[in-house]
Amino acid sequence: MDTWFHTAPYVVSAYSGYVYPNETVLPWGVLIVIYPYITGLVAGAFIVSSLYHTFRIESFKPVARLALLSAFAFLCFAPTPLLSHLGHRERAFEAIWTAHWTSAFAAFGYVASFYALLLVLDIWFAFRADIVAMAQTTKGAAGRLYRILTLGSYDVSERALGYDRKWAGVLAALGIPAAIGLHGYVGFVFGSVKSREWWSSDLMPVIFLLSAVVSGVAALVVIYVVSSKLRRTAIDENCMTGLARVMWVSLIGTMAVEVLEYMEMVYRRVEGFDMIKQLVAGPMWVSLATQALCSLVPFVILTVLLVRRVRGRALVGWMSFSAVLMMVAVLAMRWNVVIGGQELSKTLTGILIYAPSLWGREGVIWAATLFVGSFVWLWALVRLLPPWAPIPTSKKGIINARADFGETGIDPARRHEWELREGG
Amino acid sequence: MNPAWARCEETEKSEEMDKNKPSKSEIGRRGFMCLLGKMSATAAVCSSVAAVALESVPTAAKPKVAEPQYPATGPVPGYDWTKHRWAFGVDTTRCIGCLRCVEACKVENNVPFNPNDYRTWVERYVYLEGEDKPHIDSQSDPKNIAAAGTLTNYRFSDRYRDAKVEKSFFVAKLCNHCENPPCVQVCPVGATYKTPDGVVLIDKNYCIGCRYCVQACPYGARYFNDETNTADKCTWCYHRITKGLKPACVEVCPVQARIFGDLNDPSSTINEFIRSHRVRVLKPWTGNGPHVFYNEIDSEVS
Numbered sequence: 001m002d003t004w005f006h007t008a009p010y011v012v013s014a015y016s017g018y019v020y021p022n023e024t025v026l027p028w029g030v031l032i033v034i035y036p037y038i039t040g041l042v043a044g045a046f047i048v049s050s051l052y053h054t055f056r057i058e059s060f061k062p063v064a065r066l067a068l069l070s071a072f073a074f075l076c077f078a079p080t081p082l083l084s085h086l087g088h089r090e091r092a093f094e095a096i097w098t099a100h101w102t103s104a105f106a107a108f109g110y111v112a113s114f115y116a117l118l119l120v121l122d123i124w125f126a127f128r129a130d131i132v133a134m135a136q137t138t139k140g141a142a143g144r145l146y147r148i149l150t151l152g153s154y155d156v157s158e159r160a161l162g163y164d165r166k167w168a169g170v171l172a173a174l175g176i177p178a179a180i181g182l183h184g185y186v187g188f189v190f191g192s193v194k195s196r197e198w199w200s201s202d203l204m205p206v207i208f209l210l211s212a213v214v215s216g217v218a219a220l221v222v223i224y225v226v227s228s229k230l231r232r233t234a235i236d237e238n239c240m241t242g243l244a245r246v247m248w249v250s251l252i253g254t255m256a257v258e259v260l261e262y263m264e265m266v267y268r269r270v271e272g273f274d275m276i277k278q279l280v281a282g283p284m285w286v287s288l289a290t291q292a293l294c295s296l297v298p299f300v301i302l303t304v305l306l307v308r309r310v311r312g313r314a315l316v317g318w319m320s321f322s323a324v325l326m327m328v329a330v331l332a333m334r335w336n337v338v339i340g341g342q343e344l345s346k347t348l349t350g351i352l353i354y355a356p357s358l359w360g361r362e363g364v365i366w367a368a369t370l371f372v373g374s375f376v377w378l379w380a381l382v383r384l385l386p387p388w389a390p391i392p393t394s395k396k397g398i399i400n401a402r403a404d405f406g407e408t409g410i411d412p413a414r415r416h417e418w419e420l421r422e423g424g
Numbered sequence: 425m426n427p428a429w430a431r432c433e434e435t436e437k438s439e440e441m442d443k444n445k446p447s448k449s450e451i452g453r454r455g456f457m458c459l460l461g462k463m464s465a466t467a468a469v470c471s472s473v474a475a476v477a478l479e480s481v482p483t484a485a486k487p488k489v490a491e492p493q494y495p496a497t498g499p500v501p502g503y504d505w506t507k508h509r510w511a512f513g514v515d516t517t518r519c520i521g522c523l524r525c526v527e528a529c530k531v532e533n534n535v536p537f538n539p540n541d542y543r544t545w546v547e548r549y550v551y552l553e554g555e556d557k558p559h560i561d562s563q564s565d566p567k568n569i570a571a572a573g574t575l576t577n578y579r580f581s582d583r584y585r586d587a588k589v590e591k592s593f594f595v596a597k598l599c600n601h602c603e604n605p606p607c608v609q610v611c612p613v614g615a616t617y618k619t620p621d622g623v624v625l626i627d628k629n630y631c632i633g634c635r636y637c638v639q640a641c642p643y644g645a646r647y648f649n650d651e652t653n654t655a656d657k658c659t660w661c662y663h664r665i666t667k668g669l670k671p672a673c674v675e676v677c678p679v680q681a682r683i684f685g686d687l688n689d690p691s692s693t694i695n696e697f698i699r700s701h702r703v704r705v706l707k708p709w710t711g712n713g714p715h716v717f718y719n720e721i722d723s724e725v726s
């Protein structure tokens with residue numbers, strides 16, 4: 001009887017206002033909003049790191065390794081909302097051991113593990129020289145940890161470092177289809193459910209993918225700015241402009257596809273369109289307006305920043321502001337998909353209103369804790385493997401990948417110096 | 425809508441096809457039986473390979489028909505689940521909305537007594553004079569619950585007593601035990617599965633409680649049981665029908681508005697119902713192939 005008080009009240013429309021009795025409890029709550037959200041952050045962060053590691057776009061160098069660690073931190077937390085949502089968490093691994101392949105959910109374990117493996121390897125190659133340096137200089141338990149992390153490979157000759165860079169590039173390149181796969185897949189989880197008018201759409205994987213990039217790059221901007229402030233180091237303007245470009249492009253893509261999706265819905269007058277109108281005007285308007293505003297404002301800001309070539313503090317300030325708004329926009333978008341889809345009854349004659357509880361396993365506090373947890377984990381990772389590299393003085397922008405094989409004999413402790421030279 | 429005879433034939437055909445499928449797809453995680461199935465499938469493959477090798481004639485490469493997919497005994501001793509194809513009928517011209525079926529189902533199947541979880545429910549469609557759309561409610565409508573005054577017994581409030589009602593009828597709803605169940609398709613662990621006698625079941629000891637199936641069912645037939653922390657839904661009282669009994673809701677219906685029987689048996693009540701009425705299924709465009717047949721319902725019923 002308890003559950004009666006947690007049910008979603010439904011709107012009684014002019015006529016039926018009818019929803020199936022079993023629908024009065026929404027199967028998926030705020031945890032499943034946060035699940036694709038955190039998963040999405042992985043993509044954006046990862047793509048930035050690939051832009052440096054694979055495409056050698058020099059301006060992303062200051063954040064390339066930070067982006068790798070961020071992607072990994074988010075990926076570690078991506079399954080947690082899903083896990084805590086399960087009725088039987090102890091059976092979670094059955095979805096891997098005895099996966100039922102016709103299910104979109106079954107692939108998650110595999111896709112995510114493959115991605116995690118790629119990321120770990122990528123991180124190892126990108127940080128190997130530092131790990132070796134720290135293994136040789138750090139004492140105590142931490143030193144032991146670094147020595148384990150070297151995996152016995154202490155070779156930091158220039159040739160070995162060249163291999164590292166090459167492998168980091170290859171893995172980052174492999175990671176791009178993996179990222180697309182992961183996020184396209186998350187969109188498929190929703191888009192393939194034909195029982196839900198609001199979800200069942202071919203554009204869903206594309207929307208999820210593009211918005212994932214938006215949120216991930218935005219998160220990276222925030223992480224970069226905050227960490228630079230905390231470390232009292234300068235923020236690289238070239239890097240910020242580069243990030244602004246990536247954000248701008250992915251934002252345009254997302255907005256275009258989203259608008260297309262809504263327009264199509266309106267133009268085709270899809271089934272249950274009258275109810276969709278009520279849904280948009282009713283329980284969903286706040287989150288929809290949030291999504292629209294928090295996408296449009298950063299779009300305008302970014303356009304101005306890029307067109308007028310704004311630099312300095314103004315650039316950093318406005319970028320941070322836009323990044324935060326964009327993170328909110330994507331969160332609102334996830335909410336609109338996951339919750340909105342369930343608020344529209346399968347009867348197509350009624351609407352449910354979801355009000356998340358604050359406490360409890362399905363509550364907002366727990367969902368927020370998991371989200372914050374990924375940042376705490378990132379902080380720990382950054383302490384373990386400081387990703388900071390000196391800002392390159394290069395003006396060339398794109399360096400020649402073949403230049404990696406140059407002189408011989410580099411002191412691992414002086415690797416940064418070497419990188420500087422390589423960059424110039 | 426196919427005529428009933430064609431449908432029966434189709435059912436038989438698809439069952440035939442089912443038998444030829446490798447053992448993993450449908451009941452892949454049924455423990456011991458799964459192992460049996462795998463062993464027999466492997467044996468079949470091995471023997472056909474051996475046969476091909478021995479004959480060494482390319483034209484003989486046609487693989488042998490695999491072993492039957494399901495062990496004849498099924499999960500219930502003495503019950504051959506390959507011999508039946510169950511189906512359900514709802515005669516809406518008979519239903520009086522007494523809701524005994526809903527109560528019986530809750531008791532029979534330990535469904536939590538709250539207004540959010542039902543294995544079966546009854547909808548009331550009321551057309552008032554001068555209106556072209558029906559007013560729909562079910563026993564779990566707040567007004568009806570208030571009228572009942574309890575959550576263990578159900579009733580429809582008499583809110584239309586003074587209204588000018590043009591037409592009204594009740595429609596019983598339950599899991600449609602679909603031919604191509606999307607709930608089975610989306611289950612990440614295969615905890616929900618279709619039996620050879622056409623019943624869609626959930627393995628409570630295997631379900632991880634992700635609720636994807638609850639989302640995927642277009643009929644709202646599934647709910648999440650907070651007591652077992654697994655998905656739950658109508659089983660057509662599998663524990664009863666495998667013993668030759670009728671589902672509880674069919675048993676208690678005072679007016680025989682609920683009909684249950686075996687499509688494989690030409691003289692069964694369900695075949696009789698389908699033969700003698702024009703029937704339709706709900707949301708046929710989903711391609712799910714429901715096996716609950718309704719007569720005399722408006723297109724507003726979905």
Ligand code: SF4
Nearest residue numbers: 599600602605607641
């Ligand atoms: S009615 Fe719903 S729960 Fe029942 S078999 Fe069909 S899709 Fe599955």
Ligand code: SF4
Nearest residue numbers: 611631632634635637
């Ligand atoms: S809730 Fe259970 S039966 Fe339903 S899809 Fe998830 S694991 Fe399968």
